[in-house]
Amino acid sequence: MFRLLYLEENPRRGTAERPVFFQDLNLDQIMDQVTEDWGQDVRAYFYAFPESQAEEAYRRAIYSDVKKEEIYRALMEFTMGMRIRKQYLERRERVQEELQKQVWYLRETQSYIAALESLKESLKKAGPVSEGMKALLDWVSGEIQKKEFQAFRAEVLSLWQELSGFRVLLTYEKERFTIAEGKGTGKYDQFLSECFPSHEKIFKSPFLGTEDFSNLEEELVKLFRKKHKDFFERLNAFYQRKYAYLPEGAMELLTEMGYYLSFAKFQRKMQENDFLFCTPRVSGDVLSAKGLYDLALALTNLEKGQTVISNDAYLAADESFFVLTGPNQGGKTTYARSLGQLIYFTKMGLDAPAEAAEVPYYQNLWTHFSVEESAETGRGKLMDELVRLKPMMQKGQSNCFVVINELFTTAANYDANVMGKRVLEYFIGEHCKGIYVTHLCDLSKACDGIVSLRAGVDANLVQTYEIRRSEAKELAGANRQVEKYRLTYEQLKERFA
Numbered sequence: 374m375f376r377l378l379y380l381e382e383n384p385r386r387g388t389a390e391r392p393v394f395f396q397d398l399n400l401d402q403i404m405d406q407v408t409e410d411w412g413q414d415v416r417a418y419f420y421a422f423p424e425s426q427a428e429e430a431y432r433r434a435i436y437s438d439v440k441k442e443e444i445y446r447a448l449m450e451f452t453m454g455m456r457i458r459k460q461y462l463e464r465r466e467r468v469q470e471e472l473q474k475q476v477w478y479l480r481e482t483q484s485y486i487a488a489l490e491s492l493k494e495s496l497k498k499a500g501p502v503s504e505g506m507k508a509l510l511d512w513v514s515g516e517i518q519k520k521e522f523q524a525f526r527a528e529v530l531s532l533w534q535e536l537s538g539f540r541v542l543l544t545y546e547k548e549r550f551t552i553a554e555g556k557g558t559g560k561y562d563q564f565l566s567e568c569f570p571s572h573e574k575i576f577k578s579p580f581l582g583t584e585d586f587s588n589l590e591e592e593l594v595k596l597f598r599k600k601h602k603d604f605f606e607r608l609n610a611f612y613q614r615k616y617a618y619l620p621e622g623a624m625e626l627l628t629e630m631g632y633y634l635s636f637a638k639f640q641r642k643m644q645e646n647d648f649l650f651c652t653p654r655v656s657g658d659v660l661s662a663k664g665l666y667d668l669a670l671a672l673t674n675l676e677k678g679q680t681v682i683s684n685d686a687y688l689a690a691d692e693s694f695f696v697l698t699g700p701n702q703g704g705k706t707t708y709a710r711s712l713g714q715l716i717y718f719t720k721m722g723l724d725a726p727a728e729a730a731e732v733p734y735y736q737n738l739w740t741h742f743s744v745e746e747s748a749e750t751g752r753g754k755l756m757d758e759l760v761r762l763k764p765m766m767q768k769g770q771s772n773c774f775v776v777i778n779e780l781f782t783t784a785a786n787y788d789a790n791v792m793g794k795r796v797l798e799y800f801i802g803e804h805c806k807g808i809y810v811t812h813l814c815d816l817s818k819a820c821d822g823i824v825s826l827r828a829g830v831d832a833n834l835v836q837t838y839e840i841r842r843s844e845a846k847e848l849a850g851a852n853r854q855v856e857k858y859r860l861t862y863e864q865l866k867e868r869f870a
Contacts, residue, residue: 375508377435377629378418380428389420393761397740397776398713399669406672407639415631422720426734429655432722434503437652439633440640440724444506447495448630449638454488455627472594472605475612476536482618483533486526493517509626516620525616532611535604539597636723643668646675650724653715653732658690660806664728667711671726682838683728684708686715692824693801694775695808696817698845699828704838705810706742706778708828712808713740713776735774735806739765743779754783766799775800775807786813794819814845 395401400419408416423429438444458481465477496510516522598605640650648671649664666683674681682704688695695712697705711726718725719732741761758780765775780796781789793816797809801822808826809816817825827843830836859868 375512377505377509377626378432378632380425380431389417391420394713394717394738394740394776395420397742397778398710398717399667400714400717402669402672407635411631411635414628415635418629418632419721422737423722426655429720429722429734431505433652435505436633436637436723438501438503438506439637441499443495443499444501445634445637447492447499448634450495451488451492452627452630452634454484454491458484458488475608478612479529479532479536479608482529485618486529489513489517525618528611532604532608539601640724643671648681648726649728651727651729653719653725653730655719655732655734657731658733659731660686660688660733662686662715662727662730665711665715665730666726667707668714668726669710670707684711684840686712688806688824691822693806693822694797695824695826696819696845697808697810697826697828697840698812698814698817700830700836703828703830703836704840705828707838708840709776709778709808709810713738716774733806735772737770737773739770739773740776741765741778741780743782755781762796766796771803771805773805775805777807778810780811789813790815797823817845
């Protein structure tokens, strides 16, 4: 059994837990939208990175195929067919009448056969390019060609065709029904509405109706059983055999399809609202992005009818860390999140929220965002931050991308500078790349390999939300706050006069 997410056929993987960086990067907010109609099983796949660079590339190639209209439609139709099959199975488990169980089982199997054959023809016509989608087509074709499947298919279609051909002629005269086998000229629901105008009822097969037969439906079934004894014997034998028509791993494969389809559907919705996505090019040691934006913020702004300001990023091969300073509410945290999201979606083999991007291969993604002090731990905010830093600063965590937002804000500036410098030196020494958002301008010169970024303001010191390479400046935006609250020397002198 091949996999659409993994290169190994039977990977040994534990239950994926929600990573810490999901909260820091607002990925929960995004995944609420992505997996809204797909369930927790699909959502869980977004919690774990592929195990290798080759596996990332494997997914990226599959996703490039899934985005194509013909393949996207084929997979969506197969998924819908399998959902219908599941509904029939659940209905079979609810009904009490043995005959109804048999007919629901027949519909259940017929819907699976139709979905599988339709998937094969659609994929063959679409001509997939990726290794994974080609393997899917080969697997579907192989299942259909098996002698056991062909015999099962012939039996199902024969029974279904015969059942679908049953017709009766109903006559209602002098408050009595006359039931006979044959073809009438009208429709059953029209007949009922004319004879019983006060009762709303639409046509339903007597074999597939509600859990309990009505008197009329019971009489219809009696008629069919009497006239088609051989058919009902064959149907019963078919049901009792309970052929295991679903191949091993078929449901896992269906869930893995949901991984790609859920994001593709979400991406289409966002693109319809003019938000750009790109397939990142994974190569080399240069990190670059054009038109990068925070996807979670885009969702919020979409509901409000507002636009999102995008930015660019460039980190050369000999550069290691961005240190981002600037005024409060200037877009620093949003920029850091957008970089983290870029790395996350690239590693997941999906398209990223940007106009274009080139991303090196990173082993892992670490984030550390400032949070409110927790009364539950009793440790204080600084100790909580150090506890969260510990697993990030362990040996073996090299070649990772690290996103740090406002560390050590409760410490004195001198202590925060010393600790911040040591954090940067450690990650750079471990060949990690990343971004450090801080109000401490001295950290922009803490060690070699640091690139200073600054959140911009215009001539009136109003935030532009544009992030540019620039030398860090002390008290960025402070003048604007002083003027806003009338605290300049002249204003204070005037007020106290």
